[in-house]
Amino acid sequence: MIEMINVSKAYPKGVQALTNINFKIEKGDFVFLVGPSGAGKSTFLKLLLKEEDPTTGTIYVGDKDVTKLSNRKIPYLRRTIGVVFQDFRLLPNKTVFENVAFAMEIIEASSKEIRRQVPMILGMVGLSDRASQYPHQLSGGERQRVSIARAIVNNPAVLIADEPTGNLDPDTAWEIMKVLRQINRRGTTVLMATHAKDIVDIMQQRVIALEKGRVVRDQQRGAYGYED
Amino acid sequence: MKIRTVNYMLRQGITGLWRNKNMSLASIGSVAAALVILGLVIILVLNINNVADLAQMQFDTIQVYLKEDISQGQIAEIGDSILRINDVSNIEFESKEQALLNMKERWGDKGYLLDTLEENPLPNSYIIYLNSLDRADFVVVELSKIDGIDEIKYYKEIIDNMLRIASFIRTIGLALIMILVLIAMFIISNTIKLALNARKQEINIMKYVGATNWFIRWPFILEGVVLGLLGAVIALAITYYGYSYAYNAIARKFTVVFSAYLMPVSEMMNTTVVMFAVLGSGVGAIGSIVSLRKHLKV
Ligand SMILES: Nc1ncnc2c1ncn2[C@@H]1O[C@H](COP(=O)(O)OP(=O)(O)O)[C@@H](O)[C@H]1O
Numbered sequence: 220m221i222e223m224i225n226v227s228k229a230y231p232k233g234v235q236a237l238t239n240i241n242f243k244i245e246k247g248d249f250v251f252l253v254g255p256s257g258a259g260k261s262t263f264l265k266l267l268l269k270e271e272d273p274t275t276g277t278i279y280v281g282d283k284d285v286t287k288l289s290n291r292k293i294p295y296l297r298r299t300i301g302v303v304f305q306d307f308r309l310l311p312n313k314t315v316f317e318n319v320a321f322a323m324e325i326i327e328a329s330s331k332e333i334r335r336q337v338p339m340i341l342g343m344v345g346l347s348d349r350a351s352q353y354p355h356q357l358s359g360g361e362r363q364r365v366s367i368a369r370a371i372v373n374n375p376a377v378l379i380a381d382e383p384t385g386n387l388d389p390d391t392a393w394e395i396m397k398v399l400r401q402i403n404r405r406g407t408t409v410l411m412a413t414h415a416k417d418i419v420d421i422m423q424q425r426v427i428a429l430e431k432g433r434v435v436r437d438q439q440r441g442a443y444g445y446e447d
Numbered sequence: 448m449k450i451r452t453v454n455y456m457l458r459q460g461i462t463g464l465w466r467n468k469n470m471s472l473a474s475i476g477s478v479a480a481a482l483v484i485l486g487l488v489i490i491l492v493l494n495i496n497n498v499a500d501l502a503q504m505q506f507d508t509i510q511v512y513l514k515e516d517i518s519q520g521q522i523a524e525i526g527d528s529i530l531r532i533n534d535v536s537n538i539e540f541e542s543k544e545q546a547l548l549n550m551k552e553r554w555g556d557k558g559y560l561l562d563t564l565e566e567n568p569l570p571n572s573y574i575i576y577l578n579s580l581d582r583a584d585f586v587v588v589e590l591s592k593i594d595g596i597d598e599i600k601y602y603k604e605i606i607d608n609m610l611r612i613a614s615f616i617r618t619i620g621l622a623l624i625m626i627l628v629l630i631a632m633f634i635i636s637n638t639i640k641l642a643l644n645a646r647k648q649e650i651n652i653m654k655y656v657g658a659t660n661w662f663i664r665w666p667f668i669l670e671g672v673v674l675g676l677l678g679a680v681i682a683l684a685i686t687y688y689g690y691s692y693a694y695n696a697i698a699r700k701f702t703v704v705f706s707a708y709l710m711p712v713s714e715m716m717n718t719t720v721v722m723f724a725v726l727g728s729g730v731g732a733i734g735s736i737v738s739l740r741k742h743l744k745v
């Protein structure tokens with residue numbers, strides 16, 4: 220499903236963000252990407268989205284070699300990958316419904332599809348009664364659920380989350396984890412970068428640990444593995 | 448592309464216009480200025496060419512005035528000499544009496560004024576028809592060698608001068624228009640830059656959910672095109688009213704005869720409408736594409 224072969228990434232000013240990464244994720248996996256700040260987690264995710272290109276190596280998403288993808292095809296790669304960020308990135312002047320519908324509009328879904336799909340997804344993340352509210356009327360956890368709804372509304376095969384609980388208190392973080400786990404159970408591959416030790420330890424999922432741009436551990440049913 | 452998408456993009460484009468009203472006005476104004484100058488150049492050049500064309504048709508002959516104190520024999524001799532010049536196809540003699548009659552006729556109801564003349568001031572003349580107007584310069588040189596000719600009336604020079612002026616106006620005008628067009632593009636591309644900034648967050652999200660580059664670009668290109676077209680509409684209005692006014696003023700002041708030499712207003716507008724629309728939207732589109740290339744990383 221997702222595979223990196225001998226991938227390295229150096230940023231222009233000589234920062235070596237990733238060194239010789241090799242791993243493979245199967246369809247339907249739930250994978251944590253852990254490591255201290257600056258370890259290269261975000262860079263790792265950006266490579267999958269082709270926001271950045273690796274300096275060397277090969278990356279497969281689905282059956283496509285991402286490194287060989289032309290610029291024109293990037294949007295179609297991204298339609299197969301939903302993304303969630305720490306800072307939610309909702310449009311403040313759109314309602315919850317409109318924020319989610321926006322993702323469908325821009326891939327030119329019909330309004331009929333939008334009217335059917337958006338309420339269903341809002342129901343999945345537990346926001347059916349919030350559809351007509353604006354982001355500023357929502358709590359942090361609710362905003363993150365809107366952004367998750369937007370990420371999955373077009374049924375991507377993969378969901379990437381870059382520290383999705385980073386701005387949330389522990390209880391709210393667990394709500395988000397439940398939503399992600401539920402999405403994963405429906406067959407979506409989930410790849411989540413995080414700092415949150417307790418979440419990783421309790422979830423008992425596969426853990427890929429990065430340190431200074433290298434994979435230092437790749438463990439099925441792992442724990443966070445740092446005593447910091 | 449779906450109708451709904453087109454609607455969406457037009458809406459985005461128009462919203463963009465409103466968001467930066469001042470820059471939008473500056474953009475529209477700059478396009479209008481460039482096109483008004485273009486209109487002026489078109490009006491001048493087309494009219495001068497038109498007059499030159501008409502003049503060429505009417506004055507495709509050379510007229511030579513003969514000296515006062517020469518005999519009938521000499522007049523006939525001069526006629527023979529003229530006919531011997533290559534490229535002269537035919538000549539016609541106009542006596543001074545005939546010339547006066549012709550003038551009386553041309554003056555119409557004011558012709559009686561000529562009756563008060565004590566002496567006929569008009570000369571005897573030959574009207575010379577050429578095989579080809581291109582040879583006029585050569586023929587004039589030959590004519591100047593013949594004795595008994597007082598003056599050679601020859602309009603090619605005037606026509607040539609008019610054409611030279613037209614081409615001068617065209618050159619200067621086009622240079623000026625090029626500069627104004629560049630300024631307009633610059634202003635439009637800055638307007639689009641502001642529009643891009645205002646929608647930065649939205650664009651960022653669009654990229655992550657897989658909007659194609661063209662889907663992201665179109666609203667901004669449309670915004671530029673609308674700016675250019677609005678400028679074109681204003682320029683068209685100014686050109687139309689300005690030319691109609693000048694046309695009527697000339698017709699009133701200098702008799703209708705003179706305005707017959709001018710391009711009719713409707714014909715002038717047919718030429719400019721399409722040109723303004725194409726140029727206006729083109730300048731707008733290019734201005735915004737320049738901005739997108741610079742500021743929109745895809
Ligand atoms: N656009 C960039 N240009 C240069 N260096 C970068 C860029 N993005 C990240 N880096 C560097 O790459 C390294 C890895 O960063 P990042 O992938 O953001 O780590 P993490 O998400 O684990 O905190 C850091 O040293 C960071 O400073």
Ligand SMILES: [Mg+2]
Pocket residue numbers: 260261262381
């Ligand atoms: Mg990061």
